[in-house]
Amino acid sequence: MSTPEPRVDWDGIEQSPEFRQLVAERRKFVLPATIFFLAWYIGFILLAGYAPDFMAESVYEGLTVGYCLALTQFVMVFTLGYMYLRRSDRVYDPLAARVVQKATAGGGVPPASPDGAAGPTGPTDPEDIR
Numbered sequence: 001m002s003t004p005e006p007r008v009d010w011d012g013i014e015q016s017p018e019f020r021q022l023v024a025e026r027r028k029f030v031l032p033a034t035i036f037f038l039a040w041y042i043g044f045i046l047l048a049g050y051a052p053d054f055m056a057e058s059v060y061e062g063l064t065v066g067y068c069l070a071l072t073q074f075v076m077v078f079t080l081g082y083m084y085l086r087r088s089d090r091v092y093d094p095l096a097a098r099v100v101q102k103a104t105a106g107g108g109v110p111p112a113s114p115d116g117a118a119g120p121t122g123p124t125d126p127e128d129i130r
Contacts, residue, residue: 013103022095029087033080040076044069 013019048055048066055066 008103013099016099016102018095018099018102022092022099025091025095029084033084037076037080041073044073 047069055064055069057065059065059068
């Protein structure tokens, strides 16, 4: 016979200050990064469409401004991805761990009981929950 899984109060987790801080921190990076990358990409498309002579200028033996700018798209994706991973390791992962720890250790966000009322219904130690 298996032990019933504890029910999690997802609304309580969503309302917790730790979760709200995690969402706010991620939004502070993701929104500006997305806007920057889209502006960079749309700028490239606009240059290709409205400044074909500029994009066709040779930089070095057949390598044009257009090719160089197109290659910067790959550089931008790599750079933004690397920046996100570093920020994730330093900021988001510790915040997410605090959210999980508080939600599973009964630190103010207890799992819901089967009848819908808040309160612990199973093990509250994270190592006991499998």
